[in-house]
Amino acid sequence: MYAGLPLDKQMRLRLDELDALDEKRLMAQQSLELYRAQMERAYNKMVRPRTFKEGELVLVLRRPILGRHHGPKFSPNWEGPYVIKEVYAGGSYKLVDKEGKCTIPPINGRYLKKYYA
Secondary structure, three states, X not given: OOOOOOHHHHHHHHHHHHHHHHXXXXXXXXXXXXXXXXXXHHHHHHOOOOOOOOOOEEEEEOOOOOOOOOOOOOOOOEEEEEEEEEEOOOOEEEEEOOOOOXXXXXXXXXXXXXXXX
């Protein structure tokens, strides 16, 4: 590419190419940051944080452990209602059924939804 040019001219052209590469990297980094900010705004617009208090009634999402569906075809996806007994840090909850028995271990709030009686 630079075969017929003197050495100092080759070096100057190579340095110019490297400077242009740095500018392209900077432009790509800026566009990436703008894209991330747009995606964050779009995500935050759609997210609804779920927080529950002690004593509230909630439903629990049924999650198959092995990834296979067990039971009838049209069985409900939610079970409950359960009562929130304790609220832990990090968004997990200890649930009891209506009789006060603890039948499931503490569960993350993303697997719960409010039960309206």
